Amino acid sequence: MTAPIETTGVAREAHPEAIADAAGARIEGRSLGQIAWARFRRDRVAMAGGVVIIFMVLVAIFAPLITDVIGGGPTEYHDDLLDPVLNIPTGSFGGASWDHPLGLEPVNGRDIFSRICYGARISMLVAFLATLLSVVLGVVLGTVAGYFGGWVDGLISRAMDVFLAFPLLLFAIAIGSSLQGEAFGLHGDTLRITVLIFVIGFFSWPYIARIVRGQTLSLREREFVEAARSLGATDRHIIFKELLPNLVGPILVYSTLLIPTNILFEAALSYLGVGVQEPTASWGGMLSAATPRYQDAPMFMVVPGVTIFITVLAFNLLGDGLRDALDPRSR
Amino acid sequence: MTEGARAGDDVNVAQAGEPEAASRREPGDVLVRVRGLRKHFPIRSGMTRRRAGTVKAVDGLDFDIREGETLGLVGESGCGKSTTGRMVMRLLEPSEGTIEFGGRDLTRLSRGQLRPLRRDFQMIFQDPQSSLNPRHTVGTIVGLPFRLQKVTPEGGVKKAVQELLELVGLSPEHYNRYPHEFSGGQRQRIGIARALALRPKLVVADEPVSALDVSIQAQVVNLLDDLQSEFGLTYLIIAHDLSVVRHTSDRVAVMYLGKIVEIADREDLYSSPKHPYTVALMSAVPVPDPARRESRDRILLKGDVPSPMDPPPACRFHTRCWKAQDICKTQEPPLAELTTRHQVACHFPENMPTEDGAGEAVLLAKPAPADAVAAGEGAEAVAETSAEAPAETSADGAAEPVAESSTDSPAETPAAASPKAPDEAPGKDTPPTPAP
Numbered sequence: 162m163t164a165p166i167e168t169t170g171v172a173r174e175a176h177p178e179a180i181a182d183a184a185g186a187r188i189e190g191r192s193l194g195q196i197a198w199a200r201f202r203r204d205r206v207a208m209a210g211g212v213v214i215i216f217m218v219l220v221a222i223f224a225p226l227i228t229d230v231i232g233g234g235p236t237e238y239h240d241d242l243l244d245p246v247l248n249i250p251t252g253s254f255g256g257a258s259w260d261h262p263l264g265l266e267p268v269n270g271r272d273i274f275s276r277i278c279y280g281a282r283i284s285m286l287v288a289f290l291a292t293l294l295s296v297v298l299g300v301v302l303g304t305v306a307g308y309f310g311g312w313v314d315g316l317i318s319r320a321m322d323v324f325l326a327f328p329l330l331l332f333a334i335a336i337g338s339s340l341q342g343e344a345f346g347l348h349g350d351t352l353r354i355t356v357l358i359f360v361i362g363f364f365s366w367p368y369i370a371r372i373v374r375g376q377t378l379s380l381r382e383r384e385f386v387e388a389a390r391s392l393g394a395t396d397r398h399i400i401f402k403e404l405l406p407n408l409v410g411p412i413l414v415y416s417t418l419l420i421p422t423n424i425l426f427e428a429a430l431s432y433l434g435v436g437v438q439e440p441t442a443s444w445g446g447m448l449s450a451a452t453p454r455y456q457d458a459p460m461f462m463v464v465p466g467v468t469i470f471i472t473v474l475a476f477n478l479l480g481d482g483l484r485d486a487l488d489p490r491s492r
Numbered sequence: 493m494t495e496g497a498r499a500g501d502d503v504n505v506a507q508a509g510e511p512e513a514a515s516r517r518e519p520g521d522v523l524v525r526v527r528g529l530r531k532h533f534p535i536r537s538g539m540t541r542r543r544a545g546t547v548k549a550v551d552g553l554d555f556d557i558r559e560g561e562t563l564g565l566v567g568e569s570g571c572g573k574s575t576t577g578r579m580v581m582r583l584l585e586p587s588e589g590t591i592e593f594g595g596r597d598l599t600r601l602s603r604g605q606l607r608p609l610r611r612d613f614q615m616i617f618q619d620p621q622s623s624l625n626p627r628h629t630v631g632t633i634v635g636l637p638f639r640l641q642k643v644t645p646e647g648g649v650k651k652a653v654q655e656l657l658e659l660v661g662l663s664p665e666h667y668n669r670y671p672h673e674f675s676g677g678q679r680q681r682i683g684i685a686r687a688l689a690l691r692p693k694l695v696v697a698d699e700p701v702s703a704l705d706v707s708i709q710a711q712v713v714n715l716l717d718d719l720q721s722e723f724g725l726t727y728l729i730i731a732h733d734l735s736v737v738r739h740t741s742d743r744v745a746v747m748y749l750g751k752i753v754e755i756a757d758r759e760d761l762y763s764s765p766k767h768p769y770t771v772a773l774m775s776a777v778p779v780p781d782p783a784r785r786e787s788r789d790r791i792l793l794k795g796d797v798p799s800p801m802d803p804p805p806a807c808r809f810h811t812r813c814w815k816a817q818d819i820c821k822t823q824e825p826p827l828a829e830l831t832t833r834h835q836v837a838c839h840f841p842e843n844m845p846t847e848d849g850a851g852e853a854v855l856l857a858k859p860a861p862a863d864a865v866a867a868g869e870g871a872e873a874v875a876e877t878s879a880e881a882p883a884e885t886s887a888d889g890a891a892e893p894v895a896e897s898s899t900d901s902p903a904e905t906p907a908a909a910s911p912k913a914p915d916e917a918p919g920k921d922t923p924p925t926p927a928p
Contacts, residue, residue: 190630190668193672385625385633387615390583392641
């Protein structure tokens with residue numbers, strides 16, 4: 162029989178752990194975040210990804226300082242280092258030298274290393290801000306849809322379907338080419354970067370929103386939400402204090418995985434001529450300029466390609482590592 | 493078991509002289525009055541969300557919970573007992589009916605109006621894994637009631653939380669720990685501390701121990717007991733484990749398919765169950781004694797519980813009842829008081845008192861020795877209420893075929909409660925003797 166033995170009064174003595182703990186001095190619990198961080202630090206691959214990303218971000222931030230030391234400015238023309246007949250850099254590996262470690266462009270003779278450094282600024286700026294925008298939109302709409310359900314959920318979910326079905330690339334090209342010159346009080350590269358950020362951000366929020374909605378749906382059935390409600394908690398309190406802390410993990414993971422997608426998307430748009438224009442440097446733009454010359458100047462194409470590859474790979478490794486650290490069950 | 497907790501409702505002076513009766517609190521005024529409570533969940537299907545059916549999870553409940561008593565709610569899974577608990581907490585909106593708490597109808601209040609009242613009724617949840625937010629420290633979790641209700645306890649929230657932790661048998665040093673660092677039993681204690689933070693009057697415990705290891709169940713049940721006597725709490729305990737309910741409850745209500753089929757004082761119910769469903773339920777309680785196990789009658793119900801989407805007409809139990817007759821399929825038996833404080837919804841109840849005043853064969857029920865303590869007190873309570881409640885018993889007239897056999901003469905009343913007395917002799921099933 163599962164009957165509890167009648168031991169009224171014994172209950173108080175039956176906690177050896179309480180007694181043991183009382184003897185110990187201060188007890189500081191480890192939060193799930195601290196545990197995840199400890200787990201993450203043991204994951205070398207993800208740590209390597211993180212180091213590469215930090216390096217890339219630093220390069221982007223300090224691009225002017227770096228290029229002052231090596232390579233010179235991104236729009237300095239080094240015609241003297243080009244072969245006057247073929248218009249390609251003299252010397253092996255695309256004219257690589259101590260002054261120009263990654264060689265020079267054909268035709269213009271600009272330093273590839275410094276253009277990569279400056280291109281990182283565009284890529285990082287667009288990718289981070291677009292991801293931020295989509296995370297904000299995705300988290301807000303995803304929690305609202307998941308928490309309130311009903312017609313709100315129906316509306317938001319249908320909107321997500323529409324956004325995911327949208328021919329994004331065509332739309333971006335159309336918008337990019339129709340917003341030449343001046344719009345919204347912005348012009349030139351500022352306008353183009355803003356447009357890129359908004360287009361990419363607006364179209365990638367459903368990826369985050371879907372994850373957040375699903376998580377919210379399962380979390381709101383948990384008993385701690387009912388407990389808060391039975392204490393008279395407002396919806397606001399439940400969403401911000403009970404649900405969101407539990408959503409930080411998945412949000413972090415999927416944002417990290419969304420950034421490389423957005424880097425690639427920015428590169429693709431720049432490649433297609435929708436992104437920033439010459440002479441501003443961007444990785445996609447460099448690839449695009451290198452395509453017709455890949456036979457006589459292979460370095461010009463290899464360098465931005467490999468840079469994009471390494472950056473995207475680093476973000477993906479970091480994202481996978483974060484997922485493993487934050488949710489060990491998914492491994 | 494402090495004297496102070498009892499001081500408030502020491503109305504029954506007569507009882508004070510008897511030490512055993514004093515150890516259990518006497519029920520006071522009605523704290524919770526539930527009438528006609530229903531919860532129907534619509535089933536929607538297809539693109540148009542057409543209403544394809546209704547799950548009648550709870551279909552017309554009437555019961556009272558008196559101040560200081562423990563009402564146990566038992567039944568199989570899916571019978572609507574958890575739904576009932578959640579409606580009493582107003583975590584679910586009732587489809588119909590009223591829930592009066594201290595005289596105020598909770599079902600008519602808006603969320604905002606209800607908020608300040610919520611400190612008076614709290615809930616203990618079933619699953620200690622999911623009832624504590626994994627991202628919050630124990631201090632935050634147990635302190636949440638103070639913050640949400642904007643109550644500033646004397647000496648600050650932290651001090652109050654640490655006192656609560658001590659109260660439930662945890663170390664106050666655990667303040668900064670996270671739920672995942674605790675065992676199931678400890679987590680349930682944290683949940684209990686949270687429920688008690690605002691000193692509620694009513695605590696709804698939904699399967700408070702079913703997720704716990706059997707060895708821990710006793711600790712938690714005893715903790716609930718101690719807290720009840722210390723703070724004069726009223727409990728609504730929802731459980732499927734008859735032993736747990738027997739150990740904790742003063743009164744027990746048995747539910748089947750969204751309805752209460754039987755409600756009675758604990759001893760009365762366990763010693764002479766009257767509804768066939770209750771009898772079957774009791775016969776399923778495991779008996780730890782192999783010798784006795786051989787001799788008992790295990791009633792196996794045939795078939796499954798019918799779907800609550802389409803419950804059987806009239807008596808809902810007739811599809812599985814071995815006593816069912818035509819009337820059971822056409823006429824719904826009302827929940828009627830057949831003997832004092834013992835309401836049954838059945839046309840052909842079992843264990844009814846016969847002419848010589850003794851009950852029929854008493855099934856299986858073998859109270860643990862300590863239960864005998866309550867036996868004498870139970871009889872007294874019965875005697876006392878029978879005098880004051882002629883209005884309630886008049887409902888008997890509605891149950892036609894039964895009404896003749898269930899006479900409510902005062903002489904027979906103690907007899908209904910008496911059959912436990914012989915059981916005090918351990919190990920032997922002596923036939924029940926008539927009361928003196």
